[in-house]
Amino acid sequence: xxxxxxxxxxxxxxxxxxxxxxxxxxxxxxTLAGHPLIAYAICAARASGVCDSVIxxxxxxxxxEIARYYGAETPFLRPAALSGDKSPDIDWIRHVLQWLxxxxxxxxxxxxxxxxxxxxxxxxxxxxxxxxxxxxxxxSLRAVxxxxxxxxxxxxxxxxxxxxxxxxxxxxxxxxxxxQYAALPRIYVQNASLEIAWSRIALExxxxxxxxxxxxxxxxxxxxxxxxxxxxxxxxxxxxxxSASLPKIDREPFTAEADIYATEKQSWAI
Numbered sequence: 001x002x003x004x005x006x007x008x009x010x011x012x013x014x015x016x017x018x019x020x021x022x023x024x025x026x027x028x029x030x031t032l033a034g035h036p037l038i039a040y041a042i043c044a045a046r047a048s049g050v051c052d053s054v055i056x057x058x059x060x061x062x063x064x065e066i067a068r069y070y071g072a073e074t075p076f077l078r079p080a081a082l083s084g085d086k087s088p089d090i091d092w093i094r095h096v097l098q099w100l101x102x103x104x105x106x107x108x109x110x111x112x113x114x115x116x117x118x119x120x121x122x123x124x125x126x127x128x129x130x131x132x133x134x135x136x137x138x139x140s141l142r143a144v145x146x147x148x149x150x151x152x153x154x155x156x157x158x159x160x161x162x163x164x165x166x167x168x169x170x171x172x173x174x175x176x177x178x179x180q181y182a183a184l185p186r187i188y189v190q191n192a193s194l195e196i197a198w199s200r201i202a203l204e205x206x207x208x209x210x211x212x213x214x215x216x217x218x219x220x221x222x223x224x225x226x227x228x229x230x231x232x233x234x235x236x237x238x239x240x241x242x243s244a245s246l247p248k249i250d251r252e253p254f255t256a257e258a259d260i261y262a263t264e265k266q267s268w269a270i
Contacts (some may be wrong), residue, residue, distance in 0.1 A: 017029075066254050
């Protein structure tokens with residue numbers, strides 16, 4: 001007789017916070033509206049009410065100290081082999097999930113909450129989790145939003161020649177690049193707001209998304225992503241104007257001696 005599960009699967013919120021960001025220096029702990037950037041991901045996960053664990057994976061002890069202050073677990077420092085700027089996400093994700101299993105704390109699902117999407121709210125996470133659980137047969141959920149620039153108007157350049165990124169519509173039909181925007185198919189692009197997947201997809205198949213993916217459409221500022229100084233400045237303007245907002249932080253701002261971090265950062269990072 002097949003048993004029917006009466007409780008939801010356990011969800012681990014996994015927050016990556018590698019040190020050494022190049023485009024925005026120390027981006028993950030840079031102060032935004034009084035708190036380090038990573039605080040918003042941690043506090044949103046904690047306040048969502050759906051995350052059984054909130055774990056920060058970082059390669060720096062100082063980052064770990066900040067994460068613990070805001071209520072996340074930092075049970076280890078990420079190994080150097082998993083901390084390069086080209087290291088694939090699946091490596092550190094498997095590292096965390098395997099550690100949880102070894103500790104007798106298996107989580108059937110995980111969600112990636114990147115600090116670079118600070119306007120993600122607790123309600124965002126809760127809405128995504130509800131959608132994920134309602135979808136039968138999916139491997140994962142991924143946040144997306146409509147494309148600002150349609151790929152039907154994009155080209156691949158090879159020397160003195162080029163060809164359209166998207167193929168033509170068909171015989172006797174105008175190619176996408178010569179079609180009015182309103183007549184083009186709706187295309188979505190992923191953003192950094194969140195991803196949710198079954199842990200077995202990562203542990204057994206070695207991938208994050210799997211093959212069957214359900215789209216989670218972010219709303220308003222939920223999908224804003226900070227990847228450059230311009231992005232940071234734009235978000236500050238939007239916050240000042242009220243066109244964007246941040247999740248609430250339930251404690252006073254973290255304080256520490258900045259010069260201590262500057263001098264000891266290299267010895268703390270693995």
